[in-house]
Amino acid sequence: MKKDGEKERQVRPLQKMFTAVPPSYDLINRLITFRFDERWRKKAAAVMLADEPGQVLDLCTGSGDLAMHLHKRAAPGTVISALDYSGPMLEVARKKAIKRNAQRINFLLGDAANMPFENHCFDVIGIAFAFRNLTFRNPDKNLFLDEIFRILKPGGKFVVVETSQPSNPFLKNLFHFYMRRITVPLGGMLSGQRHAYHYLAHSAIHFYSPAELIDMMKHAGFDLVLHRPYFGGISAIWAFRKPG
Numbered sequence: 001m002k003k004d005g006e007k008e009r010q011v012r013p014l015q016k017m018f019t020a021v022p023p024s025y026d027l028i029n030r031l032i033t034f035r036f037d038e039r040w041r042k043k044a045a046a047v048m049l050a051d052e053p054g055q056v057l058d059l060c061t062g063s064g065d066l067a068m069h070l071h072k073r074a075a076p077g078t079v080i081s082a083l084d085y086s087g088p089m090l091e092v093a094r095k096k097a098i099k100r101n102a103q104r105i106n107f108l109l110g111d112a113a114n115m116p117f118e119n120h121c122f123d124v125i126g127i128a129f130a131f132r133n134l135t136f137r138n139p140d141k142n143l144f145l146d147e148i149f150r151i152l153k154p155g156g157k158f159v160v161v162e163t164s165q166p167s168n169p170f171l172k173n174l175f176h177f178y179m180r181r182i183t184v185p186l187g188g189m190l191s192g193q194r195h196a197y198h199y200l201a202h203s204a205i206h207f208y209s210p211a212e213l214i215d216m217m218k219h220a221g222f223d224l225v226l227h228r229p230y231f232g233g234i235s236a237i238w239a240f241r242k243p244g
């Protein structure tokens, strides 16, 4: 029976998938990106911490890699929270935090559409390789964007590191070929969850162009402050500000 005050948590279509992949998730990330995923998260953490924020959130933390970079670089007084709706993912993140002596990170189980935070409480929110999950053909996209807007302080920053679309057609085709022909079979074989890597490839191939993503965020009320593509746009970092 539900306890008083306990919020109803809706099971979302992708939630099952993120409950099944955790054991091999990090290994496959490193393999399919030649370890560049970690470099990109590190750069995103640097952008997040540039103005010495007091309260930061790693949204959809998964196995906690962005949170670990934040913990390593943040000033001692910075409060780091990390939220995800997959219990098994958070379990991997918590174990990693203990192993790396990163006990300062506050891990929380929760849905990005209904987060357990007060209005205007974060100076910075970052999201690594999960913005696609929240926005790609997701009927709840606006719920997620409104919720991020709600919990950011006026003037606060939202930093996204995500796969993107190369502007060069040759590079774009090569990237899409790699996602279809290498990522799906390799990820599928190592995780035993081919559908999860099929979803990854499909969503990355059909994801927004940088201009479309920026436009969507402007409609949600955010101002663009930074866009840095990597490898010709295979991945990118965007930083947005909530008007102050």
Ligand SMILES: C[S@@+](CC[C@H](N)C(=O)[O-])C[C@H]1O[C@@H](n2cnc3c(N)ncnc32)[C@H](O)[C@@H]1O
Pocket: 012, 014, 018, 041, 059, 060, 061, 062, 063, 064, 065, 066, 083, 084, 085, 086, 089, 110, 111, 112, 113, 127, 128, 129, 130, 133, 134
């Ligand atoms: C591709 S993983 C990215 C994980 C991590 N940020 C990283 O850098 O590897 C996507 C994560 O987003 C989480 N996620 C997706 N939708 C969510 C939602 N609505 N609320 C909370 N977490 C969500 C999943 O459980 C998963 O851990």
